[in-house]
Amino acid sequence: MTPPFQYKIPKNLQEACDLLWDYRERAKVIAGGTDLIIALRNGLLRPEFLIDITNIAELRKIEEKDGAISIGGAVTHSEIASSPIINTYGRILSEAASQIGSPQIRNIGTIGGNIVNASPAADTIPPLMVLEEMGRVVSKEGEKEVPLGSLFRGPYESALLPHEILVSLSFKKLPFPMKDSFIRLTRREGMAIARMSIAVLLQGEGNRMKEVRISIGAITPTPQRMKEAESILKNQAFDLERVRIASKKISSEMVLRSGVRPSTSYKSPVVEALVMRAIQQAFEKI
């Protein structure tokens, strides 16, 4: 049963920032609310105020400007999945967005919520990481542009302060020809939480991988780019043995960051196999 609170619907960013500045820890920002309402229902949160940011125009837009694509924090997964702009410039993100939860969840859940909730299994995050998204964070104190990775403190723990709003995310248009692969492993097909999700972006030049970006969801406490594996592959000719070495690097990185857990004996070989598969799939598209 959801505990009582007051509900505020600011009409612009200024108003939202003012409210959050005043209420601080007593308030929670609500966008789609798909995670927040569950936390309220289960008694994990008891805010006095909810600040609904979904009526703020800036947070609801997908825009192409100055060679970058910007996505408002309150844009829903459905909107991302069906956006022609995202489909053109960040296909891997629309692919991931189209697989989240259920159609019902995608219609209300937002990209900003996915990030602020900081679930290690959030489906949009690995694609956002390989797209090298920047987050625009606004508060009464001002505005800052930060790399996506710095918005996470730990599993289910955002680095945003209570009075800050994630207004938008943006990424530079990818240099042509970037190829992608997104693989999501789940226990069931529908309404599933990712057991792991792999996002790979590749830029090829003949048989060479000019640029390689890899990020993997649900294997590390916070989202990471797999830099060491990337550097093994970058500027190298495509070669299965090399890809295998890079994949192994990723599984050892997983153990390094998450420790050995009961799930490790399953996840290690699987992450290796799926990274290989994703890189191969992306490479074959070149």
Added chain:
Amino acid sequence: MEITLKFILNKKPVEVGVPPHWTLLRLLREKLGLTGTKEGCGIGECGACTVLLDGMPVNSCLILAPKVEGRRVETVEGLGSRESLHPLQKSFVENGAVQCGFCTPGMLMSAKALLEKNPKPTREEIKEAISGNLCRCTGYQQIMEAIEAVGK
């Protein structure tokens, strides 16, 4: 402490007082007497509470009441009447798509949203559209056939 909400419910304007922490599901069932929309899990994992918000299927258990201000809500009660069933309702009855019936209202709403966007969906598109609606009785096949039959 209640707030006053105005929205369009099943094509008719309503004005109703509701505590802001109530979900749309609770508002529909407890205040507006529309018990056709069901609560199966309360956390958006079963789809029994699916209603249409501005034509989109959503889990009404995950929508706080203040969010529907000024918007359009459709529930199973607005779909058709005993005298004049919606084609989907008729097709569900005729195709054996109803067993225990608890998923049926939500399933119908998901199907309605699909057909409005895509009047002749493929089997795969139907599967996707109802993938957020659990059914424990039918195994979904007769439900998909019923939706397909309306699309034809």
Added chain:
Amino acid sequence: MKKIGVNVLKLDALEKVLGASKYGGDYSFTDLLHLKVVRSNRPHAKIIKVELEEALKVKGVERIFTANDIPGRNLVGIIQKDQPVLNLDRVRYVGDPIALIAARSIEAAEEASQKVNVIYEELPPIFSPEEALQPFAPLIHEKGNLLIEFNIIKGDIQKGFKEAEVIVEKTYTTTWVDHAYLEPDGGIAFWDENGRLTIICPTQNVHYDQREVASFLGLPLEEVRIIQASTGGAFGGRLDITIQCFLALAAFHLKKPVKIVYSREEVFQVISKRHPLKIHYRSGAREDGTLTAVEVDILGDTGAYASYGTTVAIRAAVHATGPYEVPHVKVRSRMAYTNNPWSGAMRGFGVPQIAFAHESQMDLLAQTLKMDPIEIRKKNALRVGSETATSQTLIASVGIGETLERIKEWRDKVSCLKEDPERPYVRRGIGIGSMWYGIGNTGIANPSTARIELNPRGEVKLYIGVADIGQGSDIVLLQIASESLGTELGEIQLIRADTSLTPDAGATSASRQTYITGNAILRAIKNLKEEVIKEASHLLNENEGDLFIEDGEVKHRQKLCLAIPLQEVAIRAKKTIRGEGIFNPETTRLDPDTGQGIPYATYAFATHLAEVEVDIDTGRVKVLRVIACHDVGKVIHPKNVIGQIIGGVAMGVGFALMEEYIPGQTVSFVNYLVPTSKDVPEVIPILVEDNEPSGPFGAKGVGEPALIPSAPAILNAIADAIGERIYHLPANLERVLEAAQKSKQR
């Protein structure tokens, strides 16, 4: 036959598509009190003290009940009455009820429930049946931790194994499975205008509920009325008492209408589960595949309370051989109490678990003998004249051979490419699973009574106590009545599942209602017709012997123009004409030492073929298609039967691949996964109608059989795909990957 074997519209479907059908939680009163149960958070403990003071201070709280407020017997249970409704001095699992709060709002009830302070003294908990049966193990119930041991001894097991040329011996395990019916339990109770304590709730058996509630309150039976609400699925989970006694207790004392609705989390925590079974299985066969011996040891975890544990132990044992003739059989089947969640009835009563074992064994034998898995099954399949493991000679309607034959035709058509050149990590396989299932309760009386009447207003009323839980028994039973009476379906009013109006039909379980209540209806109609003839002879001044009934009319053997509708007879006679019928299937009690006897009057049979695709890098299994061939006897309502089969396959997919209730971890649908529309395979149902002479128009049953062969077929298909077998359900990602890796290493 005009009404049998045809698809007529389900009676309840219209109300359900309109959203007008009322489930327990949909009922309301203006001055309603809301109930909330306070539950144990310890698996095993003594209750030292229950402190209510703080909870009683919560605004809106009307009263808090404990076991001391129970006027009658504070123990319920279908077979052994060992489960307190509210626990006074002891809790046996996490979720055991301790107190019941009644408040004017749900919020107040919830708040108060968090303020009840229970002081416990921990007792050592037991979490496995092996532990429970150790000498000197702490006792969960005074009578001991062994709920039941049941044995089947047929022939000479040693001789059987001596005759065997191959022996396969393996251990199989299954886990807890939740019914996951979509409607969380909810209902209301109030005193009706006739001074009866009335409960409207989801249930599979109103008359059982009535007996339990009456004894719990110390009221005469007739002062308790149970009405079945529209029931959002059940699958066995609503055979036990769920919310009934809580509603009863509060309404009894408060004299006000009360309502309770469980959250999904509460349903997961406190409703019975499918029994986890550990099955040690040894089969022997000759070189030609003929089974010579089967020896099985079954140990199950019934959890904190008995519920249907005894039934599951016995039914699993009786079905342990599978649908095959085996001359020498020895089965030991035991259930032990633990401090785990209590297990109870779930679609199949232990047979889905044992079928996983016997079907794996059949494939292993076939593999060892280099035989076709279908041929080895056909060779051993029961047929008319066969003797079962309990030495019952089957006299008719044994369609297992036919189902195998039909599946073989399909199998021979299915060309399964093991590998996929596009996806080198994919392996495909096909698998067969067969089953048999005894209709009705095992070796005990399970009668049903039906009543039909014609009244002077010209109405025809059929009274049955059957709870339709969505499967469609209402329409099937009406079809039977309508066919037998010769009237149109629409002419018969159905009065159902209300203890104050309808006779006792027993439970909607064991796939029994079509067969048993169907027969009771036929007998009621036969008796009604006799009464009608008597009345008509009186009214018309004709000899009874000259009159007969055909197509719903009384006719005369000589006077051909005489034809009076049955209803007309009651109108003219100005009285209500009644017929009552009782049917109890012919069974015998099983011998307590050897388990021999006739447990069921008839059996359903089925074979499924599953086609699967396995990702050997991740362990992900996709079931592509299931061909499901069922001998259900005569089909009364094809769409209903097919609906049962397809729904059963979906549940079988869950049982095979993903469903696993982990005590203490599983909380909601987030971590208890049931198949979605994207997880179910295409199902091609095939109906074999091997008529059962004792069934109504030849019908048997299908509810549980629908589920049973799917998981075995899927598991056999996985083994076919990856070349390694999985012995533990569910075959989740981890287990499949492990098996695939083992296979690669070979």
